[in-house]
Amino acid sequence: MNTEKTIGKRALWLARRLLSGLIVLWAAATFTFFVQFLMPGERAQIIFNANSGNVGEIPRDQLLAINAKYGFDQPVIVQYGKYVWDVMHGELGQSYVQYQPVTDLIARQIGPTIALAFAAMLTAWIITITTTVLFAGRDNIWSKALGGFQIFLATLPPYWLATILLVVFAIQLRLFPVVGGNTPMGLVLPTMALALEIYGFLGQAVLGEFTRVLDQPFITSSRMRGTGDFSVRLRHALRHAALPGITLSGWIMGKLLSGAVLIEAVFGRQGLGGVLVAATSTRDVPVVSGVIVVSAALFIAASLIVDITVQLVDPRMKEA
């Protein structure tokens, strides 16, 4: 076919997606910037309290000094412009409390969170594919039980599940460490706690489509060619059934980032969750804003990956 033209069209599509991603990022930055004015208290007072370690009325000279240092005495529109400019250059400001750049703070903690989210997503997909291909759409009790089991998992609160897993597998059976840090063994239980709930949603979406596709004439057609049942499920049905699951994965990614906060707390893991909780309780605005902007960026990247994956799995989408 006309490959040159196709590549040109692909590039245009990617450019358009990146541009819309940037707009979302800008909206997230703008939102977090203006939200800080809605919070009670002077920003200078918060910084003074954090610095002095006690709560008291801020002296006039100190107030002016802090305002000058952080640029709070400038008009809001100038502050906003500077903030957006900084964000565009990967600069998220200084933490009020920890006296270090927000980017450094996030960079140090983002690794474990991404590892956890990625592991949970991968695990959920592996369980989904295995159970669907083996059990879905069959005329037996396991097939019927599968859907119910998935709904049960989807309704479980992950932090509760995390506690149960911790008690059973770490404390009673001593199979996994209670506080695992960043070791592979330490990743297993938190991953399971997150993955099982996701599997509930993901499995349902894939199961429904899989059962529907199994009744399609092209499946019968393939069987009439002599293709075996397992092969029909794996090569034909699964590909169709995966599509709604892939689309859902973008949304799941967002859920994972927020869900990780609680799980990290339960297992005492490092991660963005801990950073966000600490920053919120100390009203460390630059850190909170920074985490939100970085999460938005991750989310945008996730949906771009989702869209590319959908097009790889469903070549019909490329024309749209």
Next chain:
Amino acid sequence: MNVTFPAASFQEDATPPPTSNPLLTVQNLNVAFGPAHSRRAVVKNVSFTVEKGRCVAIVGESGSGKSVTARTLVGLTGACSHVQADRLTFQGKNIDRLSDKEWRALRGKHIGFVLQDALVSLDPLRPIGKEIGEALLVHRAIRRGADLAERVVELLKLVGVPEPEVKARQLPHELSGGQRQRALIATAIALDPALLIADEPTTALDVTIQAQILDLLSETRERKKAMILISHNLAVVSQMADEIIVMRDGEIVEHGSSEQIFGDPRHDYTRGLLKAIPSVRSRGSRLSSSRAARFVSAEGDEGTALIQSDIAHCGRPLLEAERLVKRFRGPDGKLRTVVNDVSFSLGYGETLGIVGESGSGKTTLARMALALEVPDGGEVTLEGRQWSSATEKERRHRRSDISVIYQDPLSSFDPRWTIERVIDDALTRRREDPRDRASRQSEVSELLDLVGLSPSLKTRRTLELSGGQRQRVAIARAIAPHPKIIVCDEPVAALDVSIQAQIVDLLGDLKSQLRVSYLFISHDLGVVHHLSDRVLVMNHGEAVEAGRADDVFLRPRQPYTRKLVAAVPQLRFQAA
């Protein structure tokens, strides 16, 4: 389940004498669905044989058990099915109780199967070359690699797909309907099976493509292979089959050679099927037998009450379309002209047939006549007043002058509404309707009676009705507001022949009773010829030929019309 049925007696003398070694033998096949306590028999005591190099056709209407019979031969009757047969042998081997693995070895390699509508019968996410390759790989006939790609291209060439190297890498939806069906046939004949089963292989196709596919299938027989052809279309079957099996309600009602079935049908049902095919010969006569006669007698009383609307016959046409143009933007952003400079007029009480293959623009033309689509050029006038260029507000009170009947009425009904509500809703749309609910209720009953439905169906919902009944409800709804024109867009395309015959007869009766005009759109030249006074032939958005129905169909002037008329499968044997 082993009930003896009266048809058994004639079956013995009508069946050609079996040779010593048939390719396939089916004896007393019974198939039932459902669990033991509520088992429903769908195939009852079916027996037949297929010889090498012969083509056996199974004809019947939906629900006759013809597809289930065919699927039994490859062991794919589906879940909850119960198959039982005295004898079921293929190539001398018993295939009655095969394991899953044994069935798989048979499918594709020894028995090829072609389903209807390749768009849904080929995996929409896989290139067609892969689907054909699958047939070869499954039976380890060839290894992956250059040899496989070469063989796939050869097969595509064999079934007449142009540019096979390119098409092999394309997805089903990127191919035309005919090319798709050819590719699907290629998957079935990849390993040159001894028996090819084709289940309605041309039903979803246009006439000219249908003719090409039938030619392709005929080649199978030249290679001395056997074929079972399943179809509801007797004309298609008459061109190919050596033997014909007529099925109804899971039973064989008649079985004989093509010559005998078409020349001297013995069973009433077969005769009814043959008579139900609309064609040149059937013009002016009824297609269906006794069942609709009840309706004709009603003409005198209830019928007249509805004709009071004065259809004054004046010189100017009722509906006139002047040089209509419609363009749509395609997925690639390019403008496509769907209707190009088409003019037509429709007189009072006249039927104008619009024929053309899919994509010829006939439905778009109808939507412009209904003012559901605004033309990009030209104008539609209704009774001499502007119609397409009028504002929606001006049109609204005149909307009741023009009704529509679609191919699939089910999707045009609210599934939660009762039949009564569906028709009552159409009644209240009539302008200035001051009448009370009680009189409307009686009018609903009158309308149901007029379309040949029992008024006791009023409380049912459309999902509970059969296809033919639904189309009758759609017709009742269309005539309820006393329209002057009814646009019929493929109104019988989804129906079995005998039901189609009843609906065509009903439309004919209503025309004379209500003096309504029809804009009748169909791809079926036989139906159009049967009903229309004048005909407009469309191709690629342009009006190719127009004129009186007999002139256009019997003495076509344009090459395209000639091609179209020639492609229509004709009954090979004149019905007695």
